[in-house]
Amino acid sequence: MAEFTIYIGNKNYSSWSLRAWLMLKQTGEAFQETVIPIARPDTRPQILRHSPSGKVPALAHGKLTLWESLAIGEYLAELFPPARLWPEARDARAVARAVSHEMHAGFLPLRRHFPMNMRSVFDREITPEIQGDIDRITALWHDCRTRFGAGGRFLFGHFTIADAMYAPVVSRFRTFKVPLDGEAEAYAAAVTAWPAYQEWLAAARNEPMIIEQWEF
Numbered sequence: 525m526a527e528f529t530i531y532i533g534n535k536n537y538s539s540w541s542l543r544a545w546l547m548l549k550q551t552g553e554a555f556q557e558t559v560i561p562i563a564r565p566d567t568r569p570q571i572l573r574h575s576p577s578g579k580v581p582a583l584a585h586g587k588l589t590l591w592e593s594l595a596i597g598e599y600l601a602e603l604f605p606p607a608r609l610w611p612e613a614r615d616a617r618a619v620a621r622a623v624s625h626e627m628h629a630g631f632l633p634l635r636r637h638f639p640m641n642m643r644s645v646f647d648r649e650i651t652p653e654i655q656g657d658i659d660r661i662t663a664l665w666h667d668c669r670t671r672f673g674a675g676g677r678f679l680f681g682h683f684t685i686a687d688a689m690y691a692p693v694v695s696r697f698r699t700f701k702v703p704l705d706g707e708a709e710a711y712a713a714a715v716t717a718w719p720a721y722q723e724w725l726a727a728a729r730n731e732p733m734i735i736e737q738w739e740f
Contacts, residue, residue, distance in 0.1 A: 528555035529584040531574045533562040535728035537735060539640040539692035542724055543593040544581035546688040549720040551604040563735045594628055597685040611680040616672040620679070620686040623664055627689040631657045638696045642728040648700050661693060662708040669711060677714035691715050695725075 530548055532541035548555055560570045560580060568578050575582035575591045583590045583599070590596050601609035610617045634657035638648065650658070668679040668686070678687045694715045697704065704712055715721055 526554040526556045527585060528553060529558060530555055531558050531560060531571070531580050531582040531584070533560060533580045534731055534733050534735070535559070535724055536642050536731050536733070537640055538562060538580060539635075539695075540579075540593050541581045542640075542692050542695075543688045544583065544596045545724060546691055546720050547593070547597040547600055547609060547685055548583070549723075550609060550683060550688070551600055551607045553604070561733050593689070594624060594685070597624075597688065601685065608682055609685050611672060611684060613672075616680050619668065619672065620684055623668060623679070624686050624689045626664070627693070631661065631693075633657055634661075634693070634696065638700045638702075640692050640695050641699050642695050642725055643731075644699060646700055650700075650702065658697075658702060661690070662704065665690070665708055665711050669707065677711070679711070683718065687715060687718075691718075691721060 528548065530541075530545060532538055532545060535541070545557070558574070560574075561567065562580075571580055571582075572578050574584065574589070576589070577591045579591065581591070581593060581596065583596045585599075590599055597609060600607070611620050633651070633653040637651070637654055665679060672680045674681065676682050678684065679690070680686060694712045696702075697712060698716070716725075
């Protein structure tokens with residue numbers, strides 16, 4: 525029996541679940557997953573059985589339960605140093621944490637108006653407010669890759685928590701056909717091609733659940 529169980533929402537819609545799942549996948553450890561369908565009358569009671577916050581994702585490891593994607597990532601980084609979930613160099617690691625927290629707390633216009641829907645493609649107006657988020661995100665990607673990503677396809681060279689944090693943004697950009705410049709497109713393509721991302725995407729496309737109106 526696997527030591528870890530991760531409780532997640534629908535793979536098509538749950539961006540925070542994707543982040544934590546990718547972090548756990550990167551450790552190489554076996555784990556069980558339980559999908560709790562979201563946006564249903566019984567969703568919150570079902571989640572509260574496993575997560576004290578009433579939100580997913582939640583990670584169970586023995587008697588320990590963790591919630592919040594970044595907290596899960598920090599815990600896994602401590603447990604599995606060979607997974608290199610944070611960059612090795614101190615300055616790169618500090619920046620990786622900063623950009624991860626910026627994603628965690630910010631970009632609300634993008635997240636509200638361009639919700640994650642991995643199996644669909646839409647035409648939607650890019651307002652100045654959303655464009656501001658897009659510009660900041662792509663500038664951030666450029667800065668990280670220029671300063672720390674030499675020799676690799678990801679923000680800090682190899683796949684890290686920071687890449688897991690921005691993977692749902694890549695999905696949103698694909699869903700809403702956001703035009704990207706050459707470097708940002710190359711990064712988005714690298715995330716999209718990542719085997720763990722492809723595994724999640726395939727499962728999302730096969731889910732039967734449909735939510736007509738979805739935010740975040």
